[in-house]
Amino acid sequence: MIAVRDLSKYYGERAAIRDLTFEIQRGEVIGFLGLNGAGKTTTLKVLGCVLLPTSGRVVVDGLEVTERPHEVRKRIGFLPDSPPLYNEMTVGAYLTFAARLRGVPARDTAARVTEAEDKTALRDVHGEIIGSLSHGYRQRVGLAQAMVHKPALLILDEPTAGLDPVQIVEMRNLMRRLRGEHTLLISSHFLAEISQTCDRLLVIQAGEIVAQGSEEELAAKMGTSGDIEIDVRGDGQRALDVVRGVPGVLDASVAHQESGEAMLRVQAREDVRPALVRALVVGGIDLLRLDRSASRLESIFIQLARGQQPAGDGAIQVQQ
């Protein structure tokens, strides 16, 4: 779907991105991680054909962006970090304009707009003026304009920025629903969101890709399998004994116990969640919850942001 080779973009003398090389397969959901100023937005703008690269090649669907940007743009839906909305227009008029601008034939426009509104839960504000909408709705209108022409590739720059927790969950569910229909490239500061939504991560630091792969692969390479949290009913010590007997578990402890429930924290070198579930059930423990601690991606990200390279020969390459 996308092949990027030695992509660089300079603003004057300063390199915003340097020699980026990565590939994205059709249908993948890719998380683009990096600190502020790492080069995420510049990369996304180049992929979205808003900016032209200083050097390197970007091929989308077999089309070179510098040679055939017009054709490439037809295949792309782009939501920048601040949604490009005309405040004086109604939602319906704006989406109609966006659809027509992206080449949707006039006879299909109404159906496409309705479809985009349905997917983004905007039907009830179809006739509302955009300027009067809440931030959550505005973000959804931004997403709807990016997908109204059914692009093969959706590029979303910080789609949940500024949303409240309820809106974040709604937006995350929405992005999950888009899986399978589009190839998705999502940049976000919310690591939990990336962790729960994406198949694979691209980590960019100071304009360079420092790691790429699935969360598990990155965790394994960084030696950070992460904690597993287990909630059980009853005696935490009994559950702890069972957990410690599971092969692969490095360490386990009772994090806290109250009101007849206990939370255990387990460290393991690999993903032992299935084995833990089996052991606890066989051991007669009432299992309430078992999940990876949300901090795993955080620790990977912090290590990479500090400049710690993954084990092996440089960036992690993942074969699809």
Add this chain to the structure above:
Amino acid sequence: MTATWLIARRELGAYLRTMTGYIIVAAVLLVDGVLFNAMALGGSDKRSAEVLRQFFFFSSGTTMIASVFLSMRLMAEERQTGTLVLLTSSPVRDREIVLGKFLSGFIFLALMTLATAFMPAMILVNGKVSLGHLCAGYLGLLLLGSATLAIGTFGSALARSQVLAAIISGSLVVTILILWLVAAITERPLNDVFMALALYQRHQPPFQVGVVHVRDVVYYLAVTYFALFAATRVLEARRWR
């Protein structure tokens, strides 16, 4: 052409849905009305043709000023509010964006100019107006407005804010306008060049007396073309920066 028309229609809608357009129209009609009463109708008795010439004379000033204000938002507002990315990430060529923006401003300017027609019509109460004179005068106003609007579109493409766009465009228009002053202090053939390039002095007065020279029409169309071409180049260059 579809994209150009889509953009022009949306922009035209923006003029009509916000107060900016109405304020500019109201201001132009107010100033034109006052000047028409004070200069054209007032004072000693005049021939109808002279009243019409004076109407087109001061209307050319308000048209230029209105064009600068109408054009300041065209590109700069989109940059300011971050909506330009909707156009630049769509399968639309930069020249279509510029042309669509310009077209919307020009249509609005034409509607505004048309709204002043009641003033020449008032001359008919006590005098006679030649239709040819009227058409030539309005053609001159539209051509002058087109050139100024195109220069304004270029200024708006350069600027990050509407205020800055108005300052840049205003400065450019005034500079081209007063080139005849430069012509007055230079020798031939340079003074001929400056005189030929001046926005008003040589090219507009003939329209005001009902005379249409091809060279004047070509001049205004050429200024419009080059200014829009430059605006397109600015937009294209921004993709590299």
